[in-house]
Every structure is written in C-alpha cells, then in structure tokens.
Amino acid sequence: MAVAGATSFSAANISERAALPPALALSTVIFALRPSENSGRPTLWLPLVRRIREPFKDLWALPGGPLTQADSLQDAAARNLQETTGLAPNYLEQLYAFGGLHRSPSQRVVSIVYWALVQSTQADLAQETENVKWFRADGLQELAFDHNEIVDYALWRLRNKMAYGSIAYHLLGETFTLAQVREVYEAVLNRSIDPANFRRQLKQAAHIEATDEFLQGGKHRPPRLYRYTGERQGEQPGSLFSAH
Amino acid sequence: MAVAGATSFSAANISERAALPPALALSTVIFALRPSENSGRPTLWLPLVRRIREPFKDLWALPGGPLTQADSLQDAAARNLQETTGLAPNYLEQLYAFGGLHRSPSQRVVSIVYWALVQSTQADLAQETENVKWFRADGLQELAFDHNEIVDYALWRLRNKMAYGSIAYHLLGETFTLAQVREVYEAVLNRSIDPANFRRQLKQAAHIEATDEFLQGGKHRPPRLYRYTGERQGEQPGSLFSAH
C-alpha cells in the first residue's frame, strides 16, 4: 500500500486514489507536564512514535491507529492511546477531523484526532522505548503527515481552554497547591501570573475545595493542598453546560 | 442495506455490524434567519430533508450524504449542502465527528458534521419541496438518527460563537444596519439587548466599517449602513488567530 516518494503525484496516481474508499484513522495529541532540561520548571511535553514503515519512515508521528470496531470514537481513542503509549488519560476530548486530500501520499486517510491530558506521575511511568519518546511541545521538529499542523492546533485549543475553562487540574494529581496550578498556567500560557490575584480567581470561580492537609518538605511556609471537585472526563456534545 | 425495526438488536445483528467497515458520511446543520410566523421578528430556522428510505423512513433529518472522493471535507460539505438544498453557505465550519456505535440501526456510520450560516435572501430563494422544508430551530420534533442531539450541539456552538466571536454578519447581507445586527443577536441568544451599549461594543471591537449609505424606506430616521470587513469563510485549524 505504501508507494514511492512523498513529494509529487502522477495523474495515474490521483485517479487511483479516487477509486479507493477513504480510510478512517484515529490519532491523539497527548500533553503532560515535565521538568524542562534547563530550568527544571514544568513545561509541556508530548509523546510521539517513530514510523517504522513508509510513508514517512523514521519520522516521528502522533500515536494512532485504525478505528476499533467495538468502541465509540472516544473509547477507541482511549484504548488506542493505552496500547501505543501505555498512558491512561485524565482528560480526553475530540479535537478535529482532518480530511485533506493529500494528507497521506498513498491511500486517502481521514483522521479523527483527539487530544488528551495526563498527569506528570503517569507520564514518568510511561516507558520510553526506541520507538516512543517524549518531546517538548514547542519548537517541534518536522513530523510525519500533517502532524505539525495538528499539534499546533491542539496547542491552540489547550491554551484557549486553559485561559477560560477549568482544565489545568487534569495535568495535576489528586491534591495540589494553588502555586502548582499557577505553574501549570504559566507553563502552558507561557507568561508569569500574579500569585495573589490568581489564587483569588481560582477560589471563587473554579470547582476546588480546600483539604486539611499541607504540603510538607518545602523550604518555606507549607502551602495548603486543594482537591478538584469538577468533572473528570473531557467535554462532549452531550454535556451542554460548561462555559466554553 | 436497510433492515428491520430500529429499536432492538439481536446478537447476530451486532456481530454482523462488527464485520462491516464503518461508513463515513457528511451532514450539515444549516441556520438562517426568517421571520417568525407570529411576531414577524427574525428567528432561527434550519432546513431538513425527509427520509424516503429505511431506516427512519418519513422522519426528517439533516441534509447529508457520502464523502465525495475528490473534495476536502470542507469542500465536500459545501458541495453536498448545495446539492441537497440548493443553498450556498456564507459561513461553514466543522462541528464534530459523531461515531457512536448505534447511531444507525443497520451499518455503523461515522458522521462528520458541519454547521453553516446562510443569508436570509438565500434562504428565501431556496426551494421548499415535498422533501425539503424549513423548521424553527427551537422546539424541534423528533428527528431521524441522533440528529436532535446534533442540532442541539450546533445551537450551543452557534450561541457560543455569537456571544464572543464576530459571526452574526454571516447571517446578513452585504450591508446592514447596526439594529439588524442587534436583531440577530437577540434572535439567536433569545434575550433583548440595550441598543446604545450594543452599538458601541460593535464599533470598537468588531471588524465593520461605515458606508456612506443609509437605509431608506423606514418609518423613522434612516439608519446608517455598515459593511463587514473580516473573514468570509469559517474557522479552520490553519487560521490560528481568531479569539476563540
């Protein structure tokens, strides 16, 4: 099924494409926070898999696969994510259906793409193999297919949701300090935020509750731990309540 | 391909489903403003097509069809919309990919759904036939498949975009008065808006310019006509600039 060089197409090639039914595939953009190599501050990373076949052999690509028959799109995305990277997502939402004519040089492929958030602890457990590796989300190298464009769009959506919705918690564990939430915002939105104002906004708007515990072991005054009380899963058409 | 009653499934039926590859379909939720039957004030309407075959024979459904091979998803949606209803959309954007297991009682179908806005003038031209008819967008009767859910989601998205983005102009013609824009907002968001404040918000935030013309023929002081200067097409992943 894989053919020739990925750059140009003959007329014969095009008419051959028109005869085949478009294939349906699922891919997922997975985000997690990991410490930066330099500063050690949390930054956005995502796992990619190496292509071991043409087309785009040896380039890195989003994890994905065919649509499993017995699952809904959402379930199939979660299952596929688990099988290719070993990760269990904390948040999963449909991103977009990409269906340009020449996304793949061989057969025409329509990809339904999801995006996911996983906790840092999860991400650390995930095995890095020869063919699965984490990359920083910004300044990514050239990827297979149109996956650079897809990652850019996912990043845009993530930042949008972060700025308005209450999504940051899905990158954190069961309990967290308000400073940690702030660090998530700063890492994703790539700008510093006033701690005083930020904590107030969180405590009034978002769905969190204070616990009786404090994070010990720091150098300074131990901060209080909080817990997220909102929805755990991603946004879906069924749930028409979330503001954005 | 069409089989049996739409309500329950035998085990044999299910395993048969699993063997077939999922079909890929396109549908579109089309919105236009038309005067209400009672008040004459503009309200939201959408065109539906009558099912002439099982499943769901004689119920109304969203216009749609298979993915044409030679077009991108966006182009295929526009073409399909043209062929089924005769309408040319002023705005077209992908809504969601619906892929639940039992959306269709026969074969499994994954529908990539778009939503569109057309001008009232267009909508008036569009021929109402035995099998194509306009309905008020709220309080819709029972539709085929999961199309009620899809329309609800499209309505939610429309209202969201309307409240933030600059989308209302796509329901209007080349030139328009600020009062007409306000009527669009009032019709879609279903609440009255202060004319004075609304005009100020528009004139500073949105991409419109004043023309030298005034709308004549009204009962009172002729209002100035404005023109939209922003983008004409829908939002797509390529264009990562629009706020929301």
Add this chain to the structure above:
DNA sequence: CCAAAAGTGTTACCTATACACCCATGA
C-alpha cells in the same frame, strides 16, 4: 533573625450596564 514563599488587603483602572438625553425622519 533573615530569606522567601504563602496568603491578605487596598487601590487604580477598565469595561459592561443602565438610563437620560438629543437627533432626524414620516406621517
């Protein structure tokens, strides 16, 4: 006691809202 993060208080500014008011036109 000092440094630094946790957490609180205060103020300036910006923008959405409410509403009083003037303007221009048809009848």
Add this chain to the structure above:
DNA sequence: TCATGGGTGTATAGGTAACACTTTTGG
C-alpha cells in the same frame, strides 16, 4: 408637532491587574 427608532453622553458597579503588606516556615 408628535411618535419613534437612531444615535450620543454619563454615572455606576463589578471585575482585573498592580503591588504593599502580613504570616509562617527552614536555615
């Protein structure tokens, strides 16, 4: 001239950003 929608001005409230200040820990 009157009624009415078009269009402008202005005061008020609510929320965000900036930053001074207090609190609490480790060293």
